[in-house]
Amino acid sequence: MHSPLNRDVPVYVAGHTGLVGSACVRLLRRRGFTRVVTASSAELDLRDHEATAGFLRRHRPEVVLLAAARVGGIAANHAAPADFLSDNLRIQLSIMDAARALRIPRLLFLGSSCIYPRDCPQPIHESVLLSGPLEPTNEAYAVAKIAGVTQVSSVRRQDGLPWISAMPTNLYGPGDSFDPERSHVLPALLRKFDEAVREDAGTVTVWGTGTPRREFLHVDDLAEACLTLLEHYDDDSPVNVGTGEDLTIAALAELVAATVGFRGRIAFDPRRPDGTPRKVLDISTIRALGWAPRIGLAEGLRSTYAWYRGAQEVVVR
Numbered sequence: 001m002h003s004p005l006n007r008d009v010p011v012y013v014a015g016h017t018g019l020v021g022s023a024c025v026r027l028l029r030r031r032g033f034t035r036v037v038t039a040s041s042a043e044l045d046l047r048d049h050e051a052t053a054g055f056l057r058r059h060r061p062e063v064v065l066l067a068a069a070r071v072g073g074i075a076a077n078h079a080a081p082a083d084f085l086s087d088n089l090r091i092q093l094s095i096m097d098a099a100r101a102l103r104i105p106r107l108l109f110l111g112s113s114c115i116y117p118r119d120c121p122q123p124i125h126e127s128v129l130l131s132g133p134l135e136p137t138n139e140a141y142a143v144a145k146i147a148g149v150t151q152v153s154s155v156r157r158q159d160g161l162p163w164i165s166a167m168p169t170n171l172y173g174p175g176d177s178f179d180p181e182r183s184h185v186l187p188a189l190l191r192k193f194d195e196a197v198r199e200d201a202g203t204v205t206v207w208g209t210g211t212p213r214r215e216f217l218h219v220d221d222l223a224e225a226c227l228t229l230l231e232h233y234d235d236d237s238p239v240n241v242g243t244g245e246d247l248t249i250a251a252l253a254e255l256v257a258a259t260v261g262f263r264g265r266i267a268f269d270p271r272r273p274d275g276t277p278r279k280v281l282d283i284s285t286i287r288a289l290g291w292a293p294r295i296g297l298a299e300g301l302r303s304t305y306a307w308y309r310g311a312q313e314v315v316v317r
């Protein structure tokens with residue numbers, strides 16, 4: 001079992017400009033960590049094995065939070081599966097090979113709930129990983145992420161380093177991408193309904209049938225979970241991080257409509273892919289460590305929408 005981290009250890013957050021990485025940096029600073037190390041992708045392309053090794057040798061972090069990845073929704077995964085596979089494999093291997101060579105004692109790898117088999121029993125327990133076929137719409141991404149989880153457990157076995165993996169559910173919050181080409185369902189809906197209000201549109205059409213069930217976790221809750229795991233978890237199995245509660249995409253669309261003040265009609269386009277029919281995590285492992293989600297969906301949607309509107313005003317000014 002790990003112990004609490006000293007606030008003066010160097011912690012490298014890979015992917016600090018992203019949704020997860022930025023939330024982790026905010027939390028670490030709030031908790032008094034004084035040596036948070038970061039580098040943007042312009043400063044350090046993590047696909048570059050040698051450059052990444054040099055960066056880690058210079059900064060000698062004692063903790064690595066691996067939240068850098070090529071990430072996207074169904075459309076982006078469908079359009080560029082080879083890039084999702086190649087970029088994620090290379091980012092993971094660059095960081096993990098360099099961290100192994102330096103015997104960096106703690107590393108947390110971010111997997112994802114979308115790498116579990118498509119038709120696994122619900123709620124999803126960590127033990128079902130690799131027990132069946134994957135969801136085809138993001139298979140390349142999932143295979144890369146499964147390689148990352150396997151790399152973590154292999155390093156534990158071969159080198160005795162107590163590295164760990166987390167499996168977050170769908171995340172949202174400040175710092176999310178609202179770009180229509182690459183955003184996930186929740187920010188895509190916020191943007192769509194916001195535009196409908198602004199354009200006074202009578203109908204909003206949502207991709208798919210509206211029937212798939214999904215779970216959403218605020219990214220600030222995930223950041224708390226990452227710190228809990230780094231301080232209190234040391235085991236081979238990845239750990240699910242979610243709310244343990246799901247809702248239909250139709251119900252989510254109604255909540256989003258209420259958040260942005262849309263009063264028109266919500267339609268569905270069943271010609272668009274639905275993805276996995278249901279996805280909700282069994283979060284008993286992380287609950288047993290004392291972590292629980294704190295931010296409810298309605299509250300999280302309100303603050304995320306406020307952040308989105310604020311970010312848009314900055315762009316317009």
Ligand SMILES: NC(=O)c1ccc[n+]([C@@H]2O[C@H](COP(=O)([O-])OP(=O)(O)OC[C@H]3O[C@@H](n4cnc5c(N)ncnc54)[C@H](OP(=O)(O)O)[C@@H]3O)[C@@H](O)[C@H]2O)c1
Pocket residue numbers: 014015016017018019020021040041042044045046047066067068069070071091110111112113167168169170171172175176177184
């Ligand atoms: N978002 C979710 O719903 C979700 C759910 C489950 C798991 N996760 C996992 O959480 C992790 C982070 O996801 P996220 O949503 O925070 O993604 P994100 O917002 O797209 O951020 C990705 C981060 O990775 C960096 N990055 C990408 N390619 C890079 C490269 N070649 N070199 C250096 N940096 C690079 C990006 O830097 P630039 O901005 O400079 O490009 C950015 O900081 C991923 O492993 C993902 O699988 C996310």
